[in-house]
Amino acid sequence: MSNALKFSHIPTDTPTSAADREAILAKGGFGTAFSDHMVTIEWTEGRGWHDAQIRKREAFKIDPAAAVLHYAQEIFEGMKAYRGEGDTVTLFRADQNADRFNASATRMAMPTLPQEVFVEAVEQLVRIDKEWIPGGNGSLYMRPFMFADEPFLGVRPAHHFVFCVIASPVGDYFKSGPKPVKVWVSKEYTRAAVGGTGAAKCGGNYAASLVAQAQAYENGCEQVVFLDAAEHQWIEELGGMNIFFVQDDGHIFTTPLGTILPGITRASLIELARSKGITVEERKYSFAQWQADVASGKVKETFACGTAAVVASIGEVKFDGGSFTIGNGESGPITNALRDELSGLQRGKIADTRGWVRTI
Numbered sequence: 001m002s003n004a005l006k007f008s009h010i011p012t013d014t015p016t017s018a019a020d021r022e023a024i025l026a027k028g029g030f031g032t033a034f035s036d037h038m039v040t041i042e043w044t045e046g047r048g049w050h051d052a053q054i055r056k057r058e059a060f061k062i063d064p065a066a067a068v069l070h071y072a073q074e075i076f077e078g079m080k081a082y083r084g085e086g087d088t089v090t091l092f093r094a095d096q097n098a099d100r101f102n103a104s105a106t107r108m109a110m111p112t113l114p115q116e117v118f119v120e121a122v123e124q125l126v127r128i129d130k131e132w133i134p135g136g137n138g139s140l141y142m143r144p145f146m147f148a149d150e151p152f153l154g155v156r157p158a159h160h161f162v163f164c165v166i167a168s169p170v171g172d173y174f175k176s177g178p179k180p181v182k183v184w185v186s187k188e189y190t191r192a193a194v195g196g197t198g199a200a201k202c203g204g205n206y207a208a209s210l211v212a213q214a215q216a217y218e219n220g221c222e223q224v225v226f227l228d229a230a231e232h233q234w235i236e237e238l239g240g241m242n243i244f245f246v247q248d249d250g251h252i253f254t255t256p257l258g259t260i261l262p263g264i265t266r267a268s269l270i271e272l273a274r275s276k277g278i279t280v281e282e283r284k285y286s287f288a289q290w291q292a293d294v295a296s297g298k299v300k301e302t303f304a305c306g307t308a309a310v311v312a313s314i315g316e317v318k319f320d321g322g323s324f325t326i327g328n329g330e331s332g333p334i335t336n337a338l339r340d341e342l343s344g345l346q347r348g349k350i351a352d353t354r355g356w357v358r359t360i
């Protein structure tokens with residue numbers, strides 16, 4: 001059924017004028033501006049996916065009893081369309097976003113969407129809103145998501161869902177731009193426990209992280225680092241990024257999968273680093289050990305990574321009771337090399353030998 005899904009175009013009456021769009025694109029920033037269109041597909045119990053539409057971006061009309069408003073049955077993805085050399089437009093590992101979306105859907109008792117329909121939906125929106133892709137270091141951030149809109153107050157998986165894709169022209173995620181970021185280690189709040197939803201990209205995980213993120217801001221930091229829920233000592237990930245550490249011998253390591261979001265950037269960097277001959281480990285690492293290793297010089301660099309943030313060096317770490325600076329507080333050579341290689345690939349400037357990049 002889904003393979004036969006045809007996208008119908010609902011004409012857009014008044015797209016943003018070229019002058020207004022250019023003014024919006026010139027502003028940069030993250031997540032505040034949106035393109036003209038969106039994709040929607042509906043799912044009904046017993047019928048499956050239907051009514052795939054590319055239409056004007058507009059507000060949803062949603063019943064006050066819609067399940068998502070009460071029980072947060074919602075998942076999302078984050079990916080980017082890049083404008084590269086000669087005006088080519090690329091997507092990076094879109095199939096991986098589709099697969100993770102379906103893993104999140106399964107965890108949240110929601111219907112899965114065939115990989116090719118997910119990718120087609122994203123591509124259709126990129127094509128129709130191509131003019132919204134900023135040049136330079138910017139990109140068009142694509143946000144596929146799905147929510148339960150059935151009006152029903154009983155607690156059970158809903159019988160009606162909406163899948164939607166919207167797009168937002170973005171620059172740097174952090175206001176500080178490419179400068180190293182400061183992170184706040186939360187000793188009070190955790191993000192995920194074994195058996196919970198840590199590996200799913202569901203809105204509820206982010207809602208639960210906001211109080212810790214607010215504390216990070218209060219302490220002058222851009223992001224929060226979460227520790228494990230059982231012992232409050234093992235580093236997991238940041239509010240919206242995975243984390244890597246670089247040793248003095250050039251080896252790098254990152255925290256293991258399980259309760260963290262399995263980042264596509266994380267997986268890609270592991271592969272890129274290994275193919276450059278760098279030893280990469282996935283292992284448990286405690287906050288106390290990180291502090292000791294930075295003090296002794298064993299850990300020289302630490303960076304955060306994710307679609308929104310790309311590869312962002314961590315310069316300073318703060319926590320209740322102290323702070324420390326990593327290296328000289330600047331972005332280190334391995335962090336820079338991995339960032340350059342990843343960005344080069346994503347933007348079609350470095351040849352892709354792995355089938356990661358789709359040109360649209």
Ligand code: PLP
Pocket residue numbers: 078237238239240241242261262263264265266305306307308
């Ligand atoms: N961890 C969390 C909690 C995230 O929100 C993200 C961003 O999507 C990541 C890690 C990085 O994932 P990816 O590299 O797939 O964007």
Ligand code: COI
Pocket residue numbers: 077078079239240241306307308309
């Ligand atoms: C992404 O990197 O795509 C995310 O969803 C994380 C969020 C901080 C924007």
